[in-house]
Amino acid sequence: MLKIQAGIFVFFYFSISSTLTIKWGSTKVMEILAKEFTEHKTFKELLQPILVPRMVDTDSHRNVREHLINTLKSLNWHVEVDEFQDETPYGTKAFRNIIATYDPSKPQRLVLSAHYDSKNLTDGKKYFVAATDSAVPCAILLDMAKQLDCLLTKEKSNRVGH
Template structure:
């Protein structure tokens, strides 16, 4: 009888292993939900510093992150844009802040104040809606927040960084761009990250993410780690081709000595035009990038 009971117990354990032990432990990222967050940002209109949409969207992010389990903090800093001063805000959403090992995942949330690459010169002083150039990266961060609220990563705590004041620069003058990430990197006093991943312009319906050259030069192992995840999951929007050196929000972290990369698709014909609208973006593109980042966090 004892042997029979032991066999039954063994069979129960075997069944439990087969049912649960081999299940996929990586949470599923929803590109559809991320696209909803992209559209929600665009519903505020342009989000350039000083605009009504900028103020309303900031409050929306803070309320959203507080309601999704994050420890939320902000950095306020002034920025001068064309001889006018604006108050800007970085938003930091920390998940599992007790974990000593950290990953930063960041994107900028402001939009360009002028559509100065638009084919119609009369639009050059019109603020852009910024569906891809701003809202796409933040949409992925917001969906990651919903995942992180429920699923604790096995190793790392995660800080989601919403950078302001990225997109009001002058072409050819790097020091006028990425002011929010620069301010963050210079003033951050918390636990240092092992990795920093910045995402920007990743919602393009015709997505093709090349390897950015600053990233490859300064953090080749992190590039390989992320691109290997894409390959393993048969995500073909991550290309092994190289692009040029792009001055983006990852640069301040490289300057500060951190291992940082930029996931970006610069081949976007609607960049800094009034045509950067949600219909140029896709849930599938957000799904690809979000899936790679989710595996990066949880593997």
């Protein structure tokens, strides 16, 4: 069993092959991505379905997982779910990691990840100190998957055409 870490949301993302002769750190790629960056309103639409309490092994956690999976599949990503159970302060819980791969046939992958669960505050605590809720990184990753789709699709069609 692949046990990445409880509540980790993982993208496997493939590098552009030499058919496009683009380096990820190149100015050209950065300019393309900057021009295509999602508008604030659209980003909020990506964030909205994720920005809910998402404690592990709850209905809302399942709903967010299904949303993430459906969004990735709509962008032609191959999605796998790694399931396992682990002990928590609230008993044994069922954890699921989402593993999305754009093109499983490619040997090189870039992995992007973020937690998609949220902290359980049902024990009477009304707050906790953190830089951000995990919903924002998940929305950023979905946005990246959408924005990079044109490059990935072009790269894949170039490989098929040869």
